[in-house]
Amino acid sequence: MAAVLAGTGLLAGCAPGADVAAGPGAGATTVPGEGGSPAPSGAPAPRGTPSATPGPAPGAAAPVLAEGVVPARVDVPAIDLSEPLIDLGLDGEGAMEVPVDADDVGWFTGGGRPGGRGPTVIAGHVDSTTGPAVFFRLDELVVGDEVTVTDVEGGVVRYTVTEVIDVPKAEFPTARVFGAQPTDQLRLVTCGGAFDRASGHYEENRVVFAEPVA
Amino acid sequence: MSKQRVIRTLTIGGVTAAAATLLAAAPAAAETEVPEPSTFTSAFTVMATPDQVINNDGAVAPGEPGATGTFDFRINSDTEVICYDITLSGVTGDYQSPAKTATHIHQAVAGKPGPPRISFPNPVDQGDGTRTSSGCLQGPFTTGVTSDAGADTGAGFTLAQIEADPAGFTGDSHTAAFSAGVVRGQLTQVPVGGVATGAGGTAQSAPDAGLALGAGALGLVGAAGAAAWVVSRRRVAQES
Numbered sequence: 001m002a003a004v005l006a007g008t009g010l011l012a013g014c015a016p017g018a019d020v021a022a023g024p025g026a027g028a029t030t031v032p033g034e035g036g037s038p039a040p041s042g043a044p045a046p047r048g049t050p051s052a053t054p055g056p057a058p059g060a061a062a063p064v065l066a067e068g069v070v071p072a073r074v075d076v077p078a079i080d081l082s083e084p085l086i087d088l089g090l091d092g093e094g095a096m097e098v099p100v101d102a103d104d105v106g107w108f109t110g111g112g113r114p115g116g117r118g119p120t121v122i123a124g125h126v127d128s129t130t131g132p133a134v135f136f137r138l139d140e141l142v143v144g145d146e147v148t149v150t151d152v153e154g155g156v157v158r159y160t161v162t163e164v165i166d167v168p169k170a171e172f173p174t175a176r177v178f179g180a181q182p183t184d185q186l187r188l189v190t191c192g193g194a195f196d197r198a199s200g201h202y203e204e205n206r207v208v209f210a211e212p213v214a
Numbered sequence: 215m216s217k218q219r220v221i222r223t224l225t226i227g228g229v230t231a232a233a234a235t236l237l238a239a240a241p242a243a244a245e246t247e248v249p250e251p252s253t254f255t256s257a258f259t260v261m262a263t264p265d266q267v268i269n270n271d272g273a274v275a276p277g278e279p280g281a282t283g284t285f286d287f288r289i290n291s292d293t294e295v296i297c298y299d300i301t302l303s304g305v306t307g308d309y310q311s312p313a314k315t316a317t318h319i320h321q322a323v324a325g326k327p328g329p330p331r332i333s334f335p336n337p338v339d340q341g342d343g344t345r346t347s348s349g350c351l352q353g354p355f356t357t358g359v360t361s362d363a364g365a366d367t368g369a370g371f372t373l374a375q376i377e378a379d380p381a382g383f384t385g386d387s388h389t390a391a392f393s394a395g396v397v398r399g400q401l402t403q404v405p406v407g408g409v410a411t412g413a414g415g416t417a418q419s420a421p422d423a424g425l426a427l428g429a430g431a432l433g434l435v436g437a438a439g440a441a442a443w444v445v446s447r448r449r450v451a452q453e454s
Contacts, residue, residue, distance in 0.1 A: 169408025191412030
């Protein structure tokens, strides 16, 4: 599969740019925040839409894990995938940077790490402009399949797929995929749905959710 | 339920004085609740824990043991809208803060105190040990806290400041028992919108490669589901 794509590196849907957008500097902080105030005040108008709350939140607060270790490799036996990981950050528009090379799989360095708190998010292309890419077979994964992540220190964390979803990119569940969690989580992301010729983008993302093997 | 408790607290604390303080601090123009916008310019998340709480003197002042909080924010800095999904777990007791609510983004780096810039509706008990709060607010923002200079601490603040320096901001919530903060954590930026992990080479009606690349280079996005953030994603690809 990899040989098909060698040297292309031309992924219309993948155009990472510079890092975080610039902006005005933060102002000086001259005012104390909270704490010790003698004047308790109200907390008016409780509101909220519980259905929109991201992620499962256990009733009893789970212990918060420490930070994990930088991941180095992902293995998914069910689809014969075993790939080293490259670093991925943010592009100039605040979206996730994606691998330049269709053969590469990367992880979001601003998120969680295996063995630690929060989701480790791993992304790869489903295809290039010319053929299948490294995550072409991600759609074969089903609940119960195993994914292992090896970190740079040689540690191995085994995960089990718990859910697979296809979501329109316009409704991407940012908090569910990238949001902070006290526990160790894994996400695998690629493209899916219809391909829009005009934009050079797929309209959906496939997201595989996995949790450490108990 | 928690609202009733808060009212009781106010009454016990001296309703006249407290009410006068609130009225005096009430801003002329406060943020408004708005529907979720179709596009965002950035997203942030917070893992809030008790051990990160800092009091006004800059000393560690641990919050409620065992409590956690996750704060997920999506920002459109062009329209000054921030959407929030906040979940507190293991937090007990009434909220308490000199601000108009007790759940905030403060401008404060890790380990330091700082003024509140945005005041969010307090998370509400879901009956399962968690409290949640979700919605979207459009600035200009006010907190109800007055600075030494006499202005609301939200005055002049813009969401672009968070985008410029996420680590300079912290999310927290305050209760009567843990007035310095029940949990707290710094903002970290996460990707916004979908992930561009395909170029159509295996799509059923595979496009001409040249056409696809050209369209991408021009930033033309016609897909019904495509968000505006995609439009300007046309920079030359580069690895991190």
